[in-house]
Amino acid sequence: MAVIAHLANFYTPTSGGLRTAMDALMLEYARAGHEVHTIVPGTETASQTSGSTTIHHLPSWQLPGSGGYRVITSTDRVRGILREIQPDCVELSDRLTLLGAADWARSAGIPSSLIAHERIDGVLQAFMPFLPRKRVADRMNASASARVDTIVCTTQFAAEEFDRIGLPTTQVPLGVDLHTFNPSQRSATERAKYAEPVLLVIASRLSREKRPAFAVDVLDACLRRGMDCRLLVLGKGPLTERMVALSDGRPMTVLGHVASRIDMARLLASADAVLAPGPIETFGLAALESLACGTPVLCNEVSAIPEVLGPDAGFARPLDPELWADCIATTINDAAAVRAHARRRAEEFPWSRTANSLLQISGIPKTPTPDTSLAIGTLEVG
Numbered sequence: 444m445a446v447i448a449h450l451a452n453f454y455t456p457t458s459g460g461l462r463t464a465m466d467a468l469m470l471e472y473a474r475a476g477h478e479v480h481t482i483v484p485g486t487e488t489a490s491q492t493s494g495s496t497t498i499h500h501l502p503s504w505q506l507p508g509s510g511g512y513r514v515i516t517s518t519d520r521v522r523g524i525l526r527e528i529q530p531d532c533v534e535l536s537d538r539l540t541l542l543g544a545a546d547w548a549r550s551a552g553i554p555s556s557l558i559a560h561e562r563i564d565g566v567l568q569a570f571m572p573f574l575p576r577k578r579v580a581d582r583m584n585a586s587a588s589a590r591v592d593t594i595v596c597t598t599q600f601a602a603e604e605f606d607r608i609g610l611p612t613t614q615v616p617l618g619v620d621l622h623t624f625n626p627s628q629r630s631a632t633e634r635a636k637y638a639e640p641v642l643l644v645i646a647s648r649l650s651r652e653k654r655p656a657f658a659v660d661v662l663d664a665c666l667r668r669g670m671d672c673r674l675l676v677l678g679k680g681p682l683t684e685r686m687v688a689l690s691d692g693r694p695m696t697v698l699g700h701v702a703s704r705i706d707m708a709r710l711l712a713s714a715d716a717v718l719a720p721g722p723i724e725t726f727g728l729a730a731l732e733s734l735a736c737g738t739p740v741l742c743n744e745v746s747a748i749p750e751v752l753g754p755d756a757g758f759a760r761p762l763d764p765e766l767w768a769d770c771i772a773t774t775i776n777d778a779a780a781v782r783a784h785a786r787r788r789a790e791e792f793p794w795s796r797t798a799n800s801l802l803q804i805s806g807i808p809k810t811p812t813p814d815t816s817l818a819i820g821t822l823e824v825g
Contacts, residue, residue: 445807446478446528450521450544451536452503452514454483457679457700459648460728461536461560464617469496471798477807480528482521482544484513499524508681518543525551532805536560538587545590554805556593559601559612565723569652581608593804600747601725615801616751618794619731623704626737626786628712639673639694641665641775644714644738646707646729647721649680654743656682657720657762659689661741664764665771666694672771677701677710712736716774720762724748730757735789737782739774741767755781756788 449469454462465481472479478495485500501520503513515521518540525533525547533548533555535541548555563583567576584605588594594612596602602612634642643665645658655676662674673694676686678701687697701707711717717733719742724730727748730740740757742748749759758770774781802808 444476444478445531446480447472447532447534447805447807448480448482448525448528448530448544449534449536450482450515450541452484452539452541453512453537454481455511455513456702457511459678460617460726463728464558464560465536467618467620467794468798468801471794472496472802475798475802478528480524480530482515482524482541484515486513488520514540516540522547532556532807534558534801534805535591538563538583542587542590549590549592554593555591556595556801556804557587557591558595558597558615558801559605559725560597561725562601562604562723564604566652569723577604577607580604584608584610595801595804597726598747598750600750613804615797615804616792617726617728617731618792618797619728619735619789620704621735621790621793624708624711624732624735624789626712626782628705628708628736630709630713633709633713637673637675637694637696639671641670641672641771642675642714643672643716643718643771644675644677644710644733645718645720646677646701646711646733647719649676649678649682649686651682652721652723653680654720654722654762655686656689657764658718659686659693659695660764661718661720661767661771662693662695664768668768668772670768670772675710675714677707708732708736711738714738715778716741716771718767719743719746719748722746722762727751731789731792734785737786739781739785741770741774751788751792753788755784757781757785 469479473495480497482499484503489500491498501515503515506512535557545555563580564576588610595615596612597617605612647653649655665672676697679699711733717740719730722743722745724746730748733740734756742759744759760766
């Protein structure tokens with residue numbers, strides 16, 4: 444049995460892909476017989492243990508205007524936990540304040556890896572366009588690469604900002620819970636809640652870099668064509684009030700954060716198409732979950748999501764609402780074939796493959812146990 448430490452900022456009760464990925468990896472590592480510790484932000488020092496998994500919350504600073512995201516600033520507290528648990532490897536999902544854990548790992552003679560969940564240059568373009576984004580990103584990435592043993596990128600799109608300065612990376616795609624997210628979750632009852640025959644969904648954090656308002660432009664394009672559509676908005680963030688305002692007078696429902704994974708699966712499976720307009724997505728877990736439900740995805744062609752879709756599981760287009768409306772019409776007309784392609788593509792991405800690849804990077808053998816029902820807090824996989 445190995446002891447694995449995984450550290451991240453921006454992990455909250457309403458986080459999207461980062462929290463999903465971390466929780467899934469915890470479960471897979473535990474199933475493989477290992478002891479797992481995650482270190483994440485909180486409002487106070489607290490730990491929660493379930494079986495062989497422990498979540499450590501540390502007091503952290505809340506980023507203004509971020510919708511509740513927090514950042515750990517005390518490297519002493521982080522190192523104190525690491526000294527206490529004595530991990531056999533350290534995984535990081537952060538390039539901001541937690542790289543000191545990689546320094547600690549190097550001094551302790553244990554391997555460390557950094558999973559690049561975002562494009563630094565893309566985040567800077569969205570929030571600080573006045574900065575020389577490529578130069579800043581290159582300096583941050585060079586510093587991170589010098590401090591960890593392995594940079595892990597989930598797609599080629601994510602690796603491009605490292606390739607630009609000649610830094611080596613290892614590509615490991617993320618995964619999906621193929622049991623929970625399944626075409627069988629499609630629900631006539633769920634669809635009956637909405638009068639319109641065509642149901643569109645955007646499942647995203649409602650923040651500037653995700654471009655959620657473009658989904659409203661697509662809805663309007665469909666309505667102009669006489670299509671009876673409704674748009675469901677799943678998620679919350681700094682732009683929640685803006686999306687609620689846009690829903691006034693439109694067949695559009697802002698449901699907010701969906702905490703239950705089963706409820707999320709039911710909504711995704713019951714949709715006719717899922718919209719993913721964000722231009723800087725480095726993987727797109729919600730898109731992959733949609734595919735697992737048999738629901739095609741329409742995405743921004745400049746993001747990483749086209750890599751996830753492959754050739755037949757959806758459409759990658761520039762941000763032109765009329766082009767996206769064309770794709771929705773095609774999807775509706777050939778629904779059975781498109782949904783079958785979507786599910787088959789998702790089956791190429793089990794979480795077990797992701798976890799095994801990351802364990803291999805750290806030199807940790809996989810030692811499966813017969814236990815197939817593990818839990819982290821209220822999240823269960825069985």
